Amino acid sequence: xxxxxxxxxxxxxxxxxxxxxxxxxxxxxxxxxxxxxxxxxxxxxxxxxxxxxxxxxxxxxxxxxxxxxxxxxxxxxxxxxxxxxxxxxxxxxxxxxxxxxxxxxxxxxxxxxxxxxxxxxxxxxxxxxxxxxxxxxxxxxxxxxxxxxxxxxxxxxxxxxxxxxxxxxxxxxxxxxxxxxxxxxxxxxxxxxxxxxxxxxxxxxxxxxxxxxxxxxxxxxxxxxxxxxxxxxxxxxxxxxxxxxxxxxxxxxxxxxxxxxxxxx
Amino acid sequence: xxxxxxxxxxxxxxxxxxxxxxxxxxxxxxxxxxxxxxxxxxxxxxxxxxxxxxxxxxxxxxxxxxxxxxxxxxxxxxxxxxxxxxxxxxxxxxxxxxxxxxxxxxxxxxxxxxxxxxxxxxxxxxxxxxxxxxxxxxxxxxxxxxxxxxxxxxxxxxxxxxxxxxxxxxxxxxxxxxxxxxxxxxxxxxxxxxxxxxxxxxxxxxxxxxxxxxxxxxxxxxxxxxxxxxxxxxxxxxxxxxxxxxxxxxxxxxxxxxxxxxxxxxxxxxxxxxxxxxxxxxxxxxxxxxxxxxxxxxxxxxxxxxxxxxxxxxxxxxxxxxxxxxxxxxxxxxxxxxxxxxxxxxxxxxxxxxxxxxxxxxxxxxxxxxxxxxxxxxxxx
Ligand SMILES: Cc1cc2nc3c(=O)[nH]c(=O)nc-3n(C[C@H](O)[C@H](O)[C@H](O)COP(=O)(O)OP(=O)(O)OC[C@H]3O[C@@H](n4cnc5c(N)ncnc54)[C@H](O)[C@@H]3O)c2cc1C
Numbered sequence: 001x002x003x004x005x006x007x008x009x010x011x012x013x014x015x016x017x018x019x020x021x022x023x024x025x026x027x028x029x030x031x032x033x034x035x036x037x038x039x040x041x042x043x044x045x046x047x048x049x050x051x052x053x054x055x056x057x058x059x060x061x062x063x064x065x066x067x068x069x070x071x072x073x074x075x076x077x078x079x080x081x082x083x084x085x086x087x088x089x090x091x092x093x094x095x096x097x098x099x100x101x102x103x104x105x106x107x108x109x110x111x112x113x114x115x116x117x118x119x120x121x122x123x124x125x126x127x128x129x130x131x132x133x134x135x136x137x138x139x140x141x142x143x144x145x146x147x148x149x150x151x152x153x154x155x156x157x158x159x160x161x162x163x164x165x166x167x168x169x170x171x172x173x174x175x176x177x178x179x180x181x182x183x184x185x186x187x188x189x190x191x192x193x194x195x196x197x198x199x200x201x202x203x204x205x206x207x208x209x210x211x212x213x214x215x216x217x218x219x220x221x222x223x224x225x226x227x228x229x230x231x232x233x234x235x236x237x238x239x240x241x242x243x244x245x246x247x248x249x250x251x252x253x254x255x256x257x258x259x260x261x262x263x264x265x
Numbered sequence: 266x267x268x269x270x271x272x273x274x275x276x277x278x279x280x281x282x283x284x285x286x287x288x289x290x291x292x293x294x295x296x297x298x299x300x301x302x303x304x305x306x307x308x309x310x311x312x313x314x315x316x317x318x319x320x321x322x323x324x325x326x327x328x329x330x331x332x333x334x335x336x337x338x339x340x341x342x343x344x345x346x347x348x349x350x351x352x353x354x355x356x357x358x359x360x361x362x363x364x365x366x367x368x369x370x371x372x373x374x375x376x377x378x379x380x381x382x383x384x385x386x387x388x389x390x391x392x393x394x395x396x397x398x399x400x401x402x403x404x405x406x407x408x409x410x411x412x413x414x415x416x417x418x419x420x421x422x423x424x425x426x427x428x429x430x431x432x433x434x435x436x437x438x439x440x441x442x443x444x445x446x447x448x449x450x451x452x453x454x455x456x457x458x459x460x461x462x463x464x465x466x467x468x469x470x471x472x473x474x475x476x477x478x479x480x481x482x483x484x485x486x487x488x489x490x491x492x493x494x495x496x497x498x499x500x501x502x503x504x505x506x507x508x509x510x511x512x513x514x515x516x517x518x519x520x521x522x523x524x525x526x527x528x529x530x531x532x533x534x535x536x537x538x539x540x541x542x543x544x545x546x547x548x549x550x551x552x553x554x555x556x557x558x559x560x561x562x563x564x565x566x567x568x569x570x571x572x573x574x575x576x577x578x579x580x581x582x583x584x585x586x587x588x589x590x591x592x593x594x595x596x597x598x599x600x601x602x603x604x605x606x607x608x609x610x611x612x613x614x615x616x617x618x619x620x621x622x623x624x625x626x627x628x629x630x631x632x633x634x635x636x637x638x639x640x641x642x643x644x645x646x
Contacts, residue, residue: 201281203327207280208275210276
């Protein structure tokens with residue numbers, strides 16, 4: 001089974017995000033970066049599937065040379081090789097999906113696993129566009145029935161299940177008020193939700209092995225994709241600051257305030 | 266000198282940071298209170314390759330360097346000094362003695378299991394009657410046929426009861442003092458070899474410390490590590506490396522203490538403002554930051570020298586001396602900044618202070634480090 005996974009470089013959720021005074025974007029200096037957590041879950045799921053059924057996991061990222069750090073992270077987790085689409089400058093979701101489409105056509109995986117969204121701009125579009133462009137089936141928001149504390153999780157059992165004939169995958173997806181189980185013909189696109197798995201940590205030997213794993217460099221030109229954005233970010237602004245909370249001396253005051261000020265009891 | 270960490274070291278750092286946030290930070294207080302050795306987490310660290318950082322890849326290790334050990338130990342110590350001591354001593358002392366001076370057969374037998382964390386390593390130099398004056402040890406190894414008979418005891422041995430593989434130093438030629446000591450590798454369960462856990466330590470309470478008792482312990486000559494009568498000379502080399510690691514441990518504790526202090530002083534108010542607004546406290550934290558960064562530079566310099574194959578003994582001593590005293594100072598300030606709460610187990614800083622104190626004692630006290638540095642100063646004079 002060949003699985004293509006994505007590894008977007010995003011701001012570390014732990015770092016403090018500041019909007020530039022002119023609203024043109026966020027302040028980059030001093031920020032730390034990570035692999036998008038949803039993508040990391042995708043890498044983990046890919047690795048579990050490959051471990052169970054044999055095959056390889058190829059990881060792709062789009063951006064400047066910096067994204068190699070996230071590719072190395074996925075390689076250290078266990079991916080076999082990486083594809084880097086070298087591109088600086090703005091991209092919109094259509095552009096990203098168009099680039100991924102070309103990479104998929106080149107790599108011909110059985111399954112593409114992406115995060116359902118990236119935690120920087122929370123668009124939740126790329127997986128869906130990609131499936132559409134490829135004409136493949138899709139199962140978004142993949143989750144699982146077992147909890148993250150379960151034995152199956154500890155034993156790194158993949159939640160995405162290959163059917164007996166190997167021609168489709170069964171995916172449990174999160175929907176409002178519950179879970180739906182889908183069966184999707186391969187090749188297919190799956191996007192991951194938060195409770196699909198607990199990604200492994202990159203091990204030290206994994207990190208050392210990742211150093212010598214190949215990263216293939218591509219560009220939008222080489223892939224023949226025009227990535228001129230059709231969407232432009234006009235302005236960014238920080239959410240309004242929240243007022244600091246207060247401490248109350250006793251329960252009576254708390255109830256009084258909840259009743260008269262918050263009007264919730 | 267290079268200031269940025271190599272990419273692989275940054276990856277190690279970020280992996281361990283995530284691991285410690287989830288698997289160490291929430292539990293360190295309980296482990297300390299109960300003197301509980303967190304075996305499960307140590308095994309998980311083994312799976313991550315953290316128990317075999319310096320062991321070569323063909324023997325199941327990560328094949329990384331002293332700088333990597335320093336980075337790893339600092340990350341762990343940021344939340345738990347005890348666990349960091351486990352990792353530091355396992356990698357730096359027991360495992361390294363076999364790795365650097367062991368025979369091929371010993372390396373093949375022990376290193377893969379030590380590197381995976383399946384076996385834990387311990388290292389016994391100190392005795393009830395000798396610590397700083399390590400060459401004044403009394404434990405003896407006497408020839409018997411093709412093998413040896415060991416008698417004596419070893420004190421304050423980290424991983425003493427949880428350990429599986431022990432490198433123990435013993436006198437083989439009493440008249441030759443430093444040149445009459447030999448190292449042996451012992452496995453747990455050997456007849457006559459017992460361990461007595463030591464409880465009630467001030468700090469490093471969830472690290473396992475024990476006395477080793479050797480009563481007519483018979484081993485074949487193949488248990489000898491390194492050359493006959495060369496054990497103490499080898500030991501000095503092991504200690505040099507170990508000191509870099511203890512320095513890194515101290516830096517991690519100071520960093521943890523500082524982070525806690527900044528967080529707390531932002532939230533706690535007095536006289537109508539956050540206490541972090543008081544210049545008196547801000548200056549304390551500025552000093553903590555400056556000193557810990559200086560300590561880290563010394564530690565990393567010593568590590569990089571070691572990795573480059575250059576002499577680093579004096580540098581390792583300076584790094585350990587400075588970093589451990591910085592840590593005690595920083596952790597003391599952290600308690601002060603936390604006020605009464607800092608004096609309780611509700612906040613981790615009192616634990617950091619207790620743990621930091623060990624760094625001034627273990628693997629050579631501050632006084633011994635000063636002696637080593639001074640000796641270098643007066644060399645040839
Ligand atoms: C938690 C813990 C873990 C340890 N783990 C290990 C381990 O795994 N393996 C191991 O072999 N040992 C271990 N040790 C032992 C440790 O290395 C010794 O305690 C240390 O080297 C000091 O020796 P000592 O306790 O005998 O003190 P002493 O040598 O008796 O020193 C007492 C005091 O005298 C001072 N002093 C001694 N000589 C001089 C001098 N020449 N000039 C000035 N001052 C001097 C010392 O600095 C100290 O202040 C551990 C200790 C602890 C507490």
